[in-house]
Each structure stands twice: as C-alpha cells, then as structure tokens.
Amino acid sequence: MIEISGFVALYIFMLAAFTGYxxxxxxxxxxxxxxxxxxxxxxxxxxxxxxxxxGHAQTPLEQAIGFIAVILAAGNAAGGxxxxxxxxxxxxxxxxxxxxxx
Amino acid sequence: MxxxxxxxxxxxxxxxxxxxxxxxxxxxxxxxxxxxxxxMVLATVVTFAHPEISGGVNYTLIVLGIAIGGxxxxxxxxxxxxxxxxxxxxxxxxxxxxxxxxxGAIYLLQATPETVTTTGMAIAVIGSxxxxxxFSGSLVAYAKLQGLMKKTLNFPGQQVLNLAIIxxxxxxxxxxxxxxxxxxxxxxxxxxxxxxxFGVLMTLPIGxxxxxxxxxxxxxxxxxxxxxxGIVLDNPALMIAGIVVGAAGSLLxxxxxxxxNRPLKNILFSQFGGGSSAAEEEIEGTMKEIxxxxxxIMMAYSSKVIIVPGYGMAVAQAQHKIWELTxxxxxxxxxxxxxIHPVAGRMPGHMNVLLAEAGVPYDIIYDLDEINDEFKTxxxxxxxxxxxxxxxxxxxNPDSPIYGMPILNADEAHNVICVKRGRGSGxxxxxxxxxxxxxxxxxxxxxxxxxxxxxxxxKALG
Numbered sequence: 001m002i003e004i005s006g007f008v009a010l011y012i013f014m015l016a017a018f019t020g021y022x023x024x025x026x027x028x029x030x031x032x033x034x035x036x037x038x039x040x041x042x043x044x045x046x047x048x049x050x051x052x053x054x055g056h057a058q059t060p061l062e063q064a065i066g067f068i069a070v071i072l073a074a075g076n077a078a079g080g081x082x083x084x085x086x087x088x089x090x091x092x093x094x095x096x097x098x099x100x101x102x
Numbered sequence: 103m104x105x106x107x108x109x110x111x112x113x114x115x116x117x118x119x120x121x122x123x124x125x126x127x128x129x130x131x132x133x134x135x136x137x138x139x140x141x142m143v144l145a146t147v148v149t150f151a152h153p154e155i156s157g158g159v160n161y162t163l164i165v166l167g168i169a170i171g172g173x174x175x176x177x178x179x180x181x182x183x184x185x186x187x188x189x190x191x192x193x194x195x196x197x198x199x200x201x202x203x204x205x206g207a208i209y210l211l212q213a214t215p216e217t218v219t220t221t222g223m224a225i226a227v228i229g230s231x232x233x234x235x236x237f238s239g240s241l242v243a244y245a246k247l248q249g250l251m252k253k254t255l256n257f258p259g260q261q262v263l264n265l266a267i268i269x270x271x272x273x274x275x276x277x278x279x280x281x282x283x284x285x286x287x288x289x290x291x292x293x294x295x296x297x298x299x300f301g302v303l304m305t306l307p308i309g310x311x312x313x314x315x316x317x318x319x320x321x322x323x324x325x326x327x328x329x330x331x332g333i334v335l336d337n338p339a340l341m342i343a344g345i346v347v348g349a350a351g352s353l354l355x356x357x358x359x360x361x362x363n364r365p366l367k368n369i370l371f372s373q374f375g376g377g378s379s380a381a382e383e384e385i386e387g388t389m390k391e392i393x394x395x396x397x398x399i400m401m402a403y404s405s406k407v408i409i410v411p412g413y414g415m416a417v418a419q420a421q422h423k424i425w426e427l428t429x430x431x432x433x434x435x436x437x438x439x440x441x442i443h444p445v446a447g448r449m450p451g452h453m454n455v456l457l458a459e460a461g462v463p464y465d466i467i468y469d470l471d472e473i474n475d476e477f478k479t480x481x482x483x484x485x486x487x488x489x490x491x492x493x494x495x496x497x498x499n500p501d502s503p504i505y506g507m508p509i510l511n512a513d514e515a516h517n518v519i520c521v522k523r524g525r526g527s528g529x530x531x532x533x534x535x536x537x538x539x540x541x542x543x544x545x546x547x548x549x550x551x552x553x554x555x556x557x558x559x560x561k562a563l564g
Contacts, residue, residue: 006221009333009341016329016342019119020349027126029444029469032354032451037191038125038135039350040321042118044142044194045343046201046328048111048149049335051164053205055155062208063163069204070167075175076198077146081139082179083190088125088132090458 034091037084044077103151110148111339117141118343122350128464145339171197184459185416188448189247192317195324196240199233202327206230207294209334210278210285218283222334227275229330231297236323238301243317246305247448255306261371264303271296304370312369314449315358319366322351358450392543394552397484397519398559401427404481406437408473410512411457413447414487414523418549421460423557424486428462430560439476440467441483441510443491474511483515485536487549489522493534504532518542521552 004012027035050073054066117137124134146168155161175194182190209226245251274293278285308316325347332340359366392400401407409428415421428438440457447453457467468476477483485492492512495502512518513536520537522544536542545552 004333004336004338004341012338012341013329013333013345016345017349020122020325020346020351021353023119023122023126023346024350024353028128029442030451030454030464030467031125031128031131032357033187033191033447033449033455034131034135034451035122035125036318036321036351036354036449037187038122038138039325039347039354040191040195040198041135041142042122042138042343043198043321043325043328043347045114045118045145045340046198046205046324046331047142047168048145049205049328049331049337049340050167050201051146051149052152052154052335052337053208054164054167055152055157055160056212057160057208058212062211063160065204065207065211066160067163067167069201069208070164071171072197072204073201074168074171076194076201077142077175078172079175079179079190079194079197081135081142082176083182083187083194084135085132085139086179087184087187087455088135090455091128091131091464 031091034084034087037080037087041077041080041084044073044080047073047077049073104153107148107152108338110144111337114141114145114339115342117144119346122346184456185448186248187455188314188317188452189244192240192244192247192313192320195317195321196237196244199236199240199320199324199327202233202324202331203230203237203294203297204233205331205335206233207290210290213283213285215282215284220279223281223283224275224279225330226334227279227293229327229334230294231271231275232323232330233327234294234297235301235304236320236327238298239305240301240317240320240324242302242305243313243320247313260303260307264300267296267300267303271300308369312364314445314452315355315364315366315369317449318351318355318358322348322355325349325351358445387538387540389537389544390542392519392545394545394547394555395559397543397545398556399563400517400519401431401436401482401484401556402434402560402563404436406439406476406480407431407482407484408439408441408477408480408512408515410441410443410483410485410488410492410510411446411453412443412486412488412491413453414489415521415549416447416453416456416487418487418523420486420549420553421456421462423550423553425457425460425462427553427557427560428466430557434560434563438466439473441470441473441477441512442467443470443488443510444508446488446491470508470510477511477514480515482517482519483512484519484521485512486521486553489534490532492536493532494539495532495535498535502532512536513539513542516541519545521545521547521549523548 050069057063057066121134121138124130325344329344431438444450494513496504496507496509
C-alpha cells in the first residue's frame, strides 16, 4: 500500500476539507436532509478500514472487536445508502419534475 | 494487485466527491447517491485482496459481519417511516462512529514499541475518542427521537462532571500516545468507557428540538474519526471520504444552528428556554375559533392560499389529505403555495421530503426567503402543525428565547388559520402571539381529521 507520511497527510487533509466545504455550500435547503444522509453513507467507507483491521487481527479479543466493527460499518454503509436512495427517489417521482427550483 | 487496489480507492474517492456534488441539485441527486454507492461497492470488493488481510477465520468473519450488518441495516432502512428518518440517520451514523472506534481499539491493542510513532498513536487516540463520542452520542439521540428516552437529564454539577471526564480522557490519551506502545488493558478499557460516557452525558441534557443539529454534528464527527483512521491505516479512500464528510458536516451543522438561531455552544452547553418565563409579557386579544367547514369555504373563495406545514402535520400523517385539498383548490383556480421554514420537520429539508412523499411537486414549495414577502398578498395563510416558526414574538420581543430567529410572516396574511391539536403551547413551550391576533382563527383538531373535513367542505361547493 502507498505510504502517506507526515505532511502529505496534512495536505490531503486540508484539500479534502476545502472540497467538503465547497461541495456543501451550494446545496439548497430542500436537499439538506438527504444530503446529511448521503454524507452519512459516504463515511460508511469506514467499512474498508474495519475489514483491514479485522484482517490483521491476531487474538480472539481483536477478532471480536473487529467483527463488531465490521457489522457496525456495514450497517452504516447499507443503511445510509437505502434511506438516502429512498428519500431521493421521491424527489424524482414528484410529477412536476422541473428541478430548477432550488 | 496493490496497484489495482490503490486505483480502485482513488476511483472511489472521486465517485464520493462527484456523488456528493450531484446531490446538491434535485435533478442529479439520485444519480449522485448511486455513483457514491458504486464507489462504495468497488472499494469494498477490492479490499478483499488487501495484502494486510490474512487468515481464513478473519476472512470468514469479514464476510459474515458484512452480511449481518448489511442485511439488518438494509431491511430496517427499507421499512422505516419517512417521519422517523432523522433518528435512523442518527443510528446509522452512530454505527459508523463505533466502527471507527473499533479500528482504533485494534490499532492500540496491537501497538508495540517497534512499530509505533508518537504521531501515529496520537492520531489513533484522537480518532478513537471522536468515534466513541459519536457512537454513544448518536445512540442517545436515536433513543430520544424514537421516544425511548423522554426526559432530558439535568443535574447539578453536570458541566463539571463532563469536564472532569474529558480531562481524564485527555490524560489517558496523552499517556498512551507518549508511551512506547505497550498499553495496559485497564488503561485502554478506561479510556474507551470514559469516551463513551462523555458522548452519553453530552447528549442527555439536549432537548428534542435541538437534536437535528446534534445529529449533524455527530455526522461530522464520525466523518472526522473515519478520516483519522484513514491516516492511521494509510488508506487514502478513508482519509478523503472521512475528511470531506467532516468538513461538509461541520458546515451543515452551522447552517442548521444558524437557521434555528441557536448558537452551537448554547445547544451543547445550556438548556433550551432557560429564563424564558421571567420574560413573559402580557398578550393582547383572545383566541378565536373557526369550524373546518367555514375554513374550507374561506379558502375555496380565496385567490391565494399559503400553507405553512410543520412537524405536527407529519405526525398526524395529514400531508396526503393536505395535498388532496391543494389539488381541489387549484382546480378552483386558487393559487396555492407551501412555505417551508428552514427548521420545519426535524431537520432542514425534512419537510420537503415528507411533502414529496405525499406527491406535492417541489415547484410550489418555497423557502422562507422566497415567500416571506408574499404573505402580505395572501388571502389565507394556513398554519398546520407548526408553531414557533410563525411566532411573531421572534421579531418583537428581545427577551424571548426565540428572539431573532427568522420566522415565516404568516401573521401578515389577510386571514390566518392555525390548525392545532390542543390548546397547549409549542415545542419550546413559548406562548404564540399569533394565536391571539385579530386576523387569526384557531381550528382545533387532529391534523388528518381536520384536513379531511376541509377537503369535504371544499368538495361540497362543487
């Protein structure tokens, strides 16, 4: 895996923070709830981290913690996706689908 | 293989950002979540080939864990009511925070003098605290909104206790980060228990009205925790997705707090409505009642009606009937608009979701800024299930706890009809001066029943 050390991490941190700020700042109020839900889904990527953590677990205790973490993370990702998708689907199906009112 | 994995993580990170970007417009929002979903599946699938994962048992546990957690969440997400969405988001968010804390726990358990650096340990410690707080705090928020926990808990010395706990957490964190990596089981356990306790204690005193802001805050915190874990694990996908969400969530939290006119520090460190009773002023006028039949006729012969829906409407499940009423009025040539306060519902935008579910097209739904000047020209403003967001006290009385909060100027309409279940005051317990206004009529009853009666009365006119 690539090594991200010291200042590179700091730069990624800074740029990602500005990106997040920019992406949200243009969102109309009507999409705030779905968007909060959507961003909730995106941090479900923690699943990947829990998989790796459980993957190199060695003791039963570590495995137990890792297993629970994977369950929780999978719940975050799956649940976050389903509720976001359900909310956004309704916006789409409203019969007057202009989309310019924002 | 490593190249493919890194490439997949890179693509996933791009898809997350593009997805979030697309979610900023109603037309592209749905593809947005789907693209983000594709990124998630991609990142998850390639991780099975990750060189750091070893051992058959671990693989089995991973697959099992994903199956269990994924299936349960998928199922619960499919069947949750739209009105219960905020607490569901809180629950899923808490799970993410818990997962981040779990990664931290494993990292700290495995730390040895040969492998650790002070920076690595410090980041793992910080991520673990934030993840734990987001986990337990979100669960409390869930319990409160779900009605499992009714009371807000206040006791003397609460702030001092919270401070003491966080001080202990910081001390333990420093001990672990500055140590050589050999951490006693007791220290680690105490560290996590205290972090979790802090999340609980911080959330307990916060009232239901402020909960959306708190959920949004925990959402940002989980993002941050995930980002820190990304640094610990050298995983750029986690880093980027986590930090983007952390920053976006922080901004969203500020926007919500601002819309509610509740500075974040007041929400977190004080209780709602403190000292409001002292500032109660005399209310002029009396409440006048109106019957549903008369209200229906009044609206049917108007040229412009503005409906102000609040969470009470959604609780009564009246939105479908309200849409039916709207369609009837539109057929009679009445110009009907919906006015949504930023904090209508339980979260900004929540009311839009509920109305969309009932079939109301979003081009007749307006934000506060867009519609506030139009109330002057409206014949009827119908307030249903909303209270504080139309209370003129927010404009006039500097002593009121809601003073300064932007409100919908429903009181400026020629006639106001307030649909209300009972005679009590609203969510915040503040008397609503609108109810006593000269041009206001109260229409008492359950939202859905009243809406049905209004529909019947308009229909009867033919």
